[in-house]
Structures are given as structure tokens and as C-alpha cells.
Amino acid sequence: MVTKRLALPFIFLFVCLPLAVSAQNYTFTEHVSPIIYKNCSGCHKPNGAAPFSLLTYRDVAKRASFIQHVVSERIMPPWKADPSYRSFANEKQLTDDEIRVISSWVGDGAPYGPASELQQPPSNTISGASLFGYPDLILQMDEPVKIDGDNKETYICYALPYEIEEQTYVKAIEFIPGNRQLAHHASYQVLEVSEGVDLDNMPAYFEFGDTDYIDDQHDYGYFNLFDKDGNPPMQTYHDGWLPGSGPRIYPEGIGFLLPKKGVFLIRNMHYAPSPINTSDQTTIHIYFSDEPVERTVMFTTFRPTDIDLNTGNIIPADTAIQYDINIRVGQDLSLFSVNPHMHRLGKNFKAWATTPEGKTIPLVHIPQWDFNWQEFYQYKKLLHIPKGSVIHAEALFDNTVDNPENPNFPPEPVFFERGMDDKDEMMRLTFLFLPYQPGDENLDMEDQWRSQMLSNEQ
């Protein structure tokens, strides 16, 4: 009797399931490896951003249940922006189907599958890079930056000179810090220098003293970048890196000019305090564009507008405070990417624009701020912000014991917008953007992103 009663619902279920699913046994070679290669191997490879590789069957199978856990909980791949508020081209999120495939494969004991189905793992994986294609130009710090074990912040300015056959355009760039444990942020410029500038005898870098203050006269002077008439070098690009942020990939016709003779000047690279003597040797990978670039990407960054930044602002202990940015846009803009930035008291961050007609354009929402994962979120299509719109941002800083990331226990008063020190707090809303051109809102950047990330060629 009992067996019969049990058999009925089972048959019923079986019949109702779509045939494809009931017949399906997922295997590594056929189903799982393409998901892993596409979504995980960019970081999980030798010397990648992640601590272990996910390239071979062995790599993946021996961590099967751990992988099932991190994908089901959406811990991996790391992605902090709420996709229901604004979804992005460089979004790292598995689909529900992909999660189901991995889970079911792990549940079945992680079978290998037919060897003939095995796809090649992404090739040309260069140390540390997440882009797969081989770069056209690699610039690496020759002289490692010395980081003293004095538990103090280190700020440096580093010059990476280069000369190429002729000026060209750049379609993708990846900034790869050599010391991911300590690298806290970097901001860099591409500068065109005049014929007379001596690239061969340029000092490598200098360390800022007690200040992180950036001073063109001093910095350009230090590396002898002024021309004979005393003119400063010309900037063709400005960008930055933050923990967890990936490469920049520009769609056809957009990017920046790489002058024939120039310097990547890391204006400011910041390392968190270290208790031991150590060093950094950062690398920049540059991918040339086959097509001329007609439109050059620009960089802008906003600070809070609801407080006087010249008076010492403090987030008192045991309080949570919200700061705001409100900026009226003076021209039609096409936003390429957005980057919210705070330190460890950050709780959440939301930005949107309001058009003159009162329409709301969602820009980005980070419901749970994580200092380790700060992306330059790249819009799926260039995002048109009409002239006269107001860009708003609000960020919550939690300086209480309820914030597990609070560096001080018990909480202490923390300076806000004083400098860039790790122990201070700050709020920035940064955009890479272009002046708007009609039709920008239709320019699809998602396909571009996918094809570049996965390119196995060269």
C-alpha cells in the first residue's frame, strides 16, 4: 500500500517535468566549463585577482560544494550593484539557469562528461590580468615601490614613460596593482610629452610627505615633463583604479589617444599601512584600437555638496550620517560608467538624475557597500543625461558598533573629506563620460564587453 501511494506523486512529477530537464545530466565538459570560463576564470587563474585557479576540471571539481555555495548565495562572482535598480554591461551575475546547472551538477557528483566536448579554457591568460587577449603595450614599474613596515599610509607619484612608432588609439586598458593587499586606490593620467623630454633618465617615483596633495607644478617638474617653453604636458586620458575594479573596454569609435611619446603618470597611488617592509610593482595593459577613435572619454568626480568642505567635518562616534551630492549638469552628457566611492564606514550608496521635466534616471545603487569590491559600473548603452538635469547621490556612513567593517572598536570620531587616508572617510561619485551626440542612447556596449572579455584570439 505504502509504496503505491508514494509512487503516484513521483510519476506525476516525472511526467510534468519538461523532457529536456528530466533527461539532462549536466557534465563539466559540456555544461559547466563554459559557465566557469565565462564568469570565473578571468579572476580565478594563475596570479589573477582570486587566490586559486578555476581553469581545469580538477580545479573546479575539488571545490564543487564550495562553488555551489558561493554561486547559490550570489557571493561569487562578486557584484555589489543592485541589478533591479540599474543593470550594467560588465555585470558579473550568473543567471538563475546557470546557478541551477552548477547546483545540479554538484548534486550529481560533479561528472566529467565526454572528453570530446571539452572546450579550451581561455588562452593567453597573462599574469594578473582579467582580459584574455594579449596587450599591445605592457607598462610595468621598473623600480618596485618600497612600502615601509611602519604602519603608515604610503602615497606615491610614479612615471611610466613609453614611446611607440606612431600615435594610436586605445580601446581597452587594465590597471593591475602588484600588491592587491595594500593597494587602496590609484589615479593616473596619460600625458603627451614634447620631443625634448628625456624619457631615458626620468626618475621612477617620489613619495608624498605628510600630504597627499597633488601639485602640477611640482609633479611635472619632478619628472622634467615641461617643454622648453615651460608648457605642461598635454593630458589625453585620466582614469583610476579601486579595489575590485576591472578593466575598461570601449566600444568602436570611443576610447582615447595614446601619443607617440608619452608618460602614464600615476599621479597618486595609495597603499594602506603595512606592519612589514614590502613592495609593489604595478602593471598597465593597453590594447590598441584597429579603428581610429573619434570620441575621447573624459573623467569627472564629485564630492559632497551639502557641507562646507573647508571646515573640518567629523563623523562622530556612535552615529550614522548621510551625505549628499547635488550637481546641476550644464550640458547634455552621455555617461559611460559610474563609480561610487567610500571607505569602510560606508553602508550604502544611491545615485540618480532628475531631468528638467522631472523624470528620474537611475544611475547606481549599492545596497550593501563593500570596500573590497568597488567597480566602475559600465552602462549597457551610453546613458543620456539632458542638460539642466540634477545628479543626486546619497551615501550612508555608519560609525557605530553595528557596522562590522568599522575599523575602530569602540568607534572613534572620523574625519570626513579631509584627505584620502584609509582611516578618514570620503564620498566620491565619479563618471567616465562623453559630450552627448544624438543616437548615443542606442549604442550597445554590452556585446562589445562580452566579446572583448572572452576573446581567445591573437
Ligand code: HEC
Ligand atoms: C572579479 C574577480 C572574481 C570573479 C569574476 C570570481 N571570483 Fe571567486 N574570488 C575572487 C576573490 C578575490 C576571492 C577571494 C576573496 C574573497 O573571498 O572575496 C574569491 C573567492 C572565491 C571562493 C572562495 C570563497 C571564500 O569564502 O573563501 C570561491 C569558492 C570562488 N571565489 C568561486 C568563484 C566562482 C565559482 C566564480 C564564477 C561563478 C567566481 N569565483 C568569480 C574573485 C573573483
